[in-house]
Amino acid sequence: MPRLVSLALALLLMQTAAQAADATSTTVIPQAAIEKAGELRERALKDDVAYAIVADLTTEIGPRLAGGENDLKAREWMVARFKSLGFDKVWSEPVSYPKWVRRSESAAIVSPFPQSLAVTALGGSAATPTGGLDAEVIAFDSLDAMKAAADYQVKGKIVYLAIPRMHALSDGHDYGTGSAVRVRGPELAAAKGASAFLLRSVGSDGNRLAHTGMTRFTDPAKAIPAAALSNPDADLLDNVLKRGQPVKLRLALDCGIEGSYNGANVIAEITGSSRPNEYFLTGGHLDSWDLGTGAIDDAAGIAITTAAAHLIGQLTERPARSIRVVAFANEESGLYGGKAYAAEHHLQIGKAILGAESDAGADRIVKVTATVKPEARGAINQIAKALAPLGIEYDATAAGSGGSDLSAVHAVGMAGLSLHQDATRYFDWHHTANDTLDKVDPEQLRQNVAAYAVAMFLAASANGDFGSAAGAFPEDANGH
Incomplete structure (x- = not known):
């Protein structure tokens, strides 16, 4: 029996040594x-x-x-x-996650200059009340500026992150900056009591089509409505805000998380x-x-x-x-x-x-x-x-x-x-x-x-x- 143990130990040491040699x-x-x-x-x-x-x-x-x-x-x-x-070989492996659904979305400037807006809900967004949400807009040009604002200034308002438009670049590095605002911004706005969140689309185009994408709420129960404006509509809202008058928006999002879903990775091998x-x-x-x-x-x-x-x-x-x-x-x-x-x-x-x-x-x-x-x-x-x-x-x-x-x-x-x-x-x-x-x-x-x-x-x-x-x-x- 001791010989068998010694032999097993020797084999183990040889295997370990071989692995170490492989690694280097x-x-x-x-x-x-x-x-x-x-x-x-x-x-x-x-x-x-x-x-x-x-x-x-x-x-x-x-x-x-x-x-x-x-x-x-x-x-x-x-x-x-x-x-x-x-x-x-072809097989699947299970993946579970929250099920987010989108049904409808719309937005408009109510005052001082009524205009419709091209908008899309962000993945993970909560719904607005039935019939939509009317509230005054408060604009910031960065997450840091929003975080520095007093909560009372934000409470009950629609926070708008007027971030710069992305540039069309070969390495796409502007996307990281914009997507960080999209992912983190809604939760930070919710913590300050905002009623909803908007941002300029994270995209480099000039089309009147909004760019969706995920946002993250640590506690989905505390999620607020969150959406992106197309670049031309973000330009329009910027121009209205420059007039110096209070701006009221109507936002209507029918979306939200409906339980969990059991999906799968599909895998194949040569x-x-x-x-x-x-x-x-x-x-x-x-x-x-x-x-x-x-x-x-x-x-x-x-x-x-x-x-x-x-x-x-x-x-x-x-x-x-x-x-x-x-x-x-x-x-x-x-x-x-x-x-x-x-x-x-x-x-x-x-x-x-x-x-x-x-x-x-x-x-x-x-x-x-x-x-x-x-x-x-x-x-x-x-x-x-x-x-x-x-x-x-x-x-x-x-x-x-x-x-x-x-x-x-x-x-x-x-x-x-x-x-x-x-x-x-x-x-x-x-x-x-x-x-x-x-x-x-x-x-x-x-x-x-x-x-x-x-x-x-x-x-x-x-x-x-x-x-x-x-x-x-x-x-x-x-x-x-």
Whole structure:
């Protein structure tokens, strides 16, 4: 018996030593895989599977509000599409979240100059009283200005955050500033006694279409009506306020949370040839807002990653590791699908060797960044060189969380690869009724598929790992 114990202990020590050596070994991609990736890249640039997915999903299902009437239809559609494309495994994992519904919305300036306004409720908003809410407007140009105001100045009024209009920029960095106001502003206004909350849409367009998006109330019972004005209507309200007279608005929102909903992440896998239990993690989110048909946000992301994995599945010699594609549930209202995936798989996070999600539209990928262990940086260099013919630059100084839903998975220790798209046009249509199929450029979509196919294949073919392990990247845990 002591000998058996000693043998078991010796085996355990050998295994531990091997794992430690693995963690510090240099990761390299074989030359044969580099050459195959070049062929894969050229095939992807002629492949229209991704466009067919976007067209079919937006036509046959349409808008996919999380928990809405098309939620289950979209999941069933996704399962069928994965199977028809020949994925080796297809399954679902449960995701639960509050069910928010939108029925109707309207707004108008009552005085001093009566005008109708183009408005949309924010996800998580409470309803106004039946018949609407009439109240005076109090305007602020920032969250800090609102927080500095005395509560008595705000109580009973409609708070309006007259934030600057977004600029159309390739990296879309204005969005972070505006979305923070949208997410946090309503709860802060409610704490001061506001009757409702309005903000200028977080979008770079000049269309008379408002941009929706989530807001967050720690206690949904304390939620107030919250909505966004289109950019032209925000300009109109700004001009009325400049006249120096009290401004009264009427806001009517019929929306709110109706219990909880049991949804699911839909998952499919192309099985690797020799290390099938390890995988490259990719995907997009299956849900969308209900104003458009969710073409660029995020049918395109689902299509790009599914088509790229499908191309790899057609190879006569597959990479060593598997390719796992996740159609995440309810990203729009709080990354519920990504968080559920992280919770379910965090104990085996080392098996997700690297991850990259597509969730920024359908325009060209222009840059790649990564967060990996130092010993894998050379392999990222190899991936970057294979992406360069597609016009993609490599920024070795910037981190990569993998994408929106994968930020939760990255936070528990998955190495992340971020493929950054040109967002110049994206925030013109994002979260609006203009998010429709005509915004998808097939040529740019194919470039995305080529980039993902190359990155997935090379990472899945690497000798060595990229550093995924529980708690591996604590300095990068909040994502980038």
